[in-house]
Amino acid sequence: MKRLKQSGNASPGWVLSAPAFLWWSFFFLLPVLAIVYFSLADKGGYAAEQAVLFNDLDLDNYANSLTGPFFAVFLITMRTAIVGTLTALLVGFPVAYTVATAVRRKWQPVLLFLLILPFWTSFLLRTFAWRIILAPEGPLSMFLQTVGVLSSPLGILDTQAAVQLGIIYNYLPLSVFPIYAALDRIDPRTREASIDLGAGRIRTFIEITLPLAAPGIAGAAMLIFVLAAGDYVNPAILGGAQGLLVGQLIAIQILASQNLPLGAAMAVVLIALLGMVALTVWLLVLAVKRAMKWVWDPGVHADRKVLTERGSHA
Amino acid sequence: MERSVDTIQADARRTHEMAVADSNATEDGGNAGRVTLESVTKYYGEVPAVDRVSMQIEAGEFVSLLGPSGAGKSSLLRIIGGFERPEAGKVYLGTEDITHIPPHKRHVNTVFQHYALFPHMTVGENVVYGLRQDKVPRPQRGPRVREALEMVQMLDLADRKPSELSGGQQQRVALARALIKQPKVLLLDEPLGALDLKLRQQMQIELKRLHREFGITFVYVTHDQGEALAMSDRIAVMRDGGVEQIAEREELYDRPGNSFVADFVGSQNFFEGVARRGGHELVTEAGVVLKGDRATGDIEEGATVRAGVRPEHVVLEPSEGAGGVNRLEGVVREIVHSGDSLEFVVRLESGRDIFSRIPRVQSPNFERGTRVVATWSVSRLTIFHR
Numbered sequence: 001m002k003r004l005k006q007s008g009n010a011s012p013g014w015v016l017s018a019p020a021f022l023w024w025s026f027f028f029l030l031p032v033l034a035i036v037y038f039s040l041a042d043k044g045g046y047a048a049e050q051a052v053l054f055n056d057l058d059l060d061n062y063a064n065s066l067t068g069p070f071f072a073v074f075l076i077t078m079r080t081a082i083v084g085t086l087t088a089l090l091v092g093f094p095v096a097y098t099v100a101t102a103v104r105r106k107w108q109p110v111l112l113f114l115l116i117l118p119f120w121t122s123f124l125l126r127t128f129a130w131r132i133i134l135a136p137e138g139p140l141s142m143f144l145q146t147v148g149v150l151s152s153p154l155g156i157l158d159t160q161a162a163v164q165l166g167i168i169y170n171y172l173p174l175s176v177f178p179i180y181a182a183l184d185r186i187d188p189r190t191r192e193a194s195i196d197l198g199a200g201r202i203r204t205f206i207e208i209t210l211p212l213a214a215p216g217i218a219g220a221a222m223l224i225f226v227l228a229a230g231d232y233v234n235p236a237i238l239g240g241a242q243g244l245l246v247g248q249l250i251a252i253q254i255l256a257s258q259n260l261p262l263g264a265a266m267a268v269v270l271i272a273l274l275g276m277v278a279l280t281v282w283l284l285v286l287a288v289k290r291a292m293k294w295v296w297d298p299g300v301h302a303d304r305k306v307l308t309e310r311g312s313h314a
Numbered sequence: 315m316e317r318s319v320d321t322i323q324a325d326a327r328r329t330h331e332m333a334v335a336d337s338n339a340t341e342d343g344g345n346a347g348r349v350t351l352e353s354v355t356k357y358y359g360e361v362p363a364v365d366r367v368s369m370q371i372e373a374g375e376f377v378s379l380l381g382p383s384g385a386g387k388s389s390l391l392r393i394i395g396g397f398e399r400p401e402a403g404k405v406y407l408g409t410e411d412i413t414h415i416p417p418h419k420r421h422v423n424t425v426f427q428h429y430a431l432f433p434h435m436t437v438g439e440n441v442v443y444g445l446r447q448d449k450v451p452r453p454q455r456g457p458r459v460r461e462a463l464e465m466v467q468m469l470d471l472a473d474r475k476p477s478e479l480s481g482g483q484q485q486r487v488a489l490a491r492a493l494i495k496q497p498k499v500l501l502l503d504e505p506l507g508a509l510d511l512k513l514r515q516q517m518q519i520e521l522k523r524l525h526r527e528f529g530i531t532f533v534y535v536t537h538d539q540g541e542a543l544a545m546s547d548r549i550a551v552m553r554d555g556g557v558e559q560i561a562e563r564e565e566l567y568d569r570p571g572n573s574f575v576a577d578f579v580g581s582q583n584f585f586e587g588v589a590r591r592g593g594h595e596l597v598t599e600a601g602v603v604l605k606g607d608r609a610t611g612d613i614e615e616g617a618t619v620r621a622g623v624r625p626e627h628v629v630l631e632p633s634e635g636a637g638g639v640n641r642l643e644g645v646v647r648e649i650v651h652s653g654d655s656l657e658f659v660v661r662l663e664s665g666r667d668i669f670s671r672i673p674r675v676q677s678p679n680f681e682r683g684t685r686v687v688a689t690w691s692v693s694r695l696t697i698f699h700r
Contacts, residue, residue, distance in 0.1 A: 189430035192397055195417045196424045197495065198447030207443075211434045296446075298438030299456030300463070300472045 032271075039264035052260050061265035070249070070266070076160065077246040078273060081229040084167040088224050089217060091168070092175030097209075099176075100183035112180065116173055127166055127237045134162055134238070158240025166234035171227060175220040182216025183209070211292070218285070222278065229274055246270050346408040346421075347373035347498040347531040349394060354403035356389055356555075363389040364400065365555035371548075373408075373498075376525050376532045377560075378542035381552035382578070387535045388427075390552070391501050394533060395424045407498065418447070423492035424501040428508060429484045431476040437463070437487050438472040444495040462494040465524070482513045489524065499531040506541065518544050539579050543567070551575045571610055573620050573698040582622035583668045589619045593697050596621045600664045605639050606695030613699050620698045627694035628670035630658055630678055633685040641689045642668065646680050660688050 040057040044050040064070060099111050118126065133140050134157040141154035156162050186209065194204040232247035239245070246266060253263030349371040356364040364386045371377045379387035392398040394405060396417030405413045412420055423444075432440050442459050450458070463469040466486035476484055485505060492500060502521075506514045522545055525532050536542050542549045543563050550560040551574070559571035570576035573584065587598040593613030596604045604621050613619055633643055647667065648659040656677045658670045668688050672678070680686055 193430040197444035298442035
């Protein structure tokens with residue numbers, strides 16, 4: 001794809017991006033800095049004017065966040081987000097792949113439309129509907145007991161399992177769309193070329209389809225992971241007392257306990273954890289890429305070196 | 315005589331080869347690269363894309379499948395490549411029935427339309443791909459990749475990504491990627507379609523050279539008759555899923571089997587009329603009699619038929635000497651320059667136009683509006699059966 005060259009009379013890039021940059025600084029960067037500042041302060045009294053005490057800045061709130069039951073919630077949140085992301089990718093990929101490769105072009109938009117149709121109802125309502133389905137005396141529980149899979153009522157509601165389920169359900173379309181977009185951009189002839197050159201279907205999938213869809217998969221993973229890790233609605237509605245996640249914990253600190261500094265510290269820890277997971281995944285991808293490079297190596301240069309060495313000796 | 319001895323030896327070798335379940339183009343003496351199609355048929359819904367096509371392409375031959383879009387030439391190529399399964403008929407490679415063998419197990423490789431290079435791999439990684447699939451040991455890959463890239467003058471660009479290459483360069487990589495597999499048959503699906511005229515002519519010469527050097531069978535799909543004529547040993551003209559005629563290029567051009575082939579390969583001035591004298595005369599509605607030496611097939615007396623003469627065979631004369639065989643009077647309506655020749659458009663008295671192409675060095679000094687006689691020798695007119 002050729003990029004259009006910037007013509008002479010167009011404004012330089014920074015002029016055009018200035019509004020977005022200012023917006024972003026004012027509504028994102030400054031608040032984040034404010035949160036970091038708050039996280040170093042201490043909880044004051046209950047009167048509004050002295051709710052936060054800034055006279056003694058220290059890292060106590062971080063020590064609190066990273067120990068005991070609070071830190072356990074962080075770990076559960078990360079686990080829930082990672083499992084949710086992987087499951088959404090594993091379930092979403094085959095759907096996207098089928099729509100992009102096995103469905104006639106004119107039917108593809110129809111299927112994608114049907115996929116997002118349930119999401120026209122409110123996020124809250126859809127999540128709440130699961131309470132009815134998962135209830136101990138609800139339809140799913142009754143069915144499983146009638147069939148004989150369960151001997152007692154379904155006890156999934158108001159647990160971490162229900163939260164996990166809700167997160168997978170709510171973020172699934174976010175995996176299908178970016179992956180579909182990436183797969184759709186692959187020329188089907190590249191797959192045929194791979195088979196033509198002697199690769200079977202599985203080799204073709206691993207060496208051609210998967211690497212070419214990787215940007216879409218990475219985009220989907222990032223999107224789902226970040227949203228799931230900060231999710232507030234699913235644990236609040238489906239988690240009950242057992243299904244607490246960090247998003248909710250932060251809200252409780254700030255709204256119920258009036259401990260704004262601790263809530264701020266937890267928010268910063270969450271951001272740091274997200275960054276660490278993203279960094280780990282990025283390093284993993286780099287390692288895979290290097291391994292691929294080694295497997296794909298045509299050996300052109302190795303030979304050229306040998307030749308010149310021989311040449312110089314002769 | 316020699317040929318039959320060859321065939322026997324090849325047969326013996328092939329039997330041995332099948333026993334060891336390994337066939338390699340270089341080890342087979344004769345016909346391993348021969349493609350035989352037996353009544354091959356492929357439907358897309360109700361419409362036959364390929365309709366009972368039978369032909370034999372000899373080992374080492376350069377055969378073009380030529381036809382307008384929708385003629386079924388690409389479908390036929392995809393059937394030989396294994397990407398489509400025919401509903402009926404059989405495909406043989408040498409003596410082996412490959413109708414149901416999947417593409418990755420055929421000793422046939424394809425240069426795809428728009429190249430289909432792997433965008434995430436470098437030129438070198440693209441070219442080595444096929445060797446890796448064949449489990450060629452690592453130390454042997456480098457020299458072979460270098461050889462393949464040198465052959466298409468792309469070695470210096472081995473580390474580039476396809477997106478950093480021009481169309482012509484991508485084309486060369488696609489060729490190297492397919493040829494490194496040493497296929498018995500190379501299939502080419504409109505490989506030069508996306509290139510500009512100059513580059514296309516250059517690549518035609520290049521392809522001819524590669525064909526000579528490798529000595530393997532080339533099956534080449536194109537809708538460009540010039541391309542087909544420039545490179546092929548034989549050309550199969552296709553229409554509506556069927557083969558209209560398969561012949562050497564001179565044969566095809568000089569003795570087309572029907573009016574479709576005559577018109578598609580080169581161009582024709584057509585006349586409609588009634589056949590007389592066993593198909594050697596045609597009388598038009600206006601009563602003009604045209605004579606031709608050649609008729610395609612049996613033509614019944616009085617049947618409605620077409621006659622054709624190529625523009626380059628139509629000579630223009632000053633109108634004084636009117637009368638005689640194959641002489642039609644008219645007025646020069648338009649003169650089209652096309653580099654080394656001039657094309658005169660002459661409006662005949664019947665109201666139709668006839669085209670006459672004359673090399674510029676020989677062209678008469680007629681201007682628009684000049685009354686002329688368009689004429690041609692009896693040997694140049696063909697009368698086509700319907």
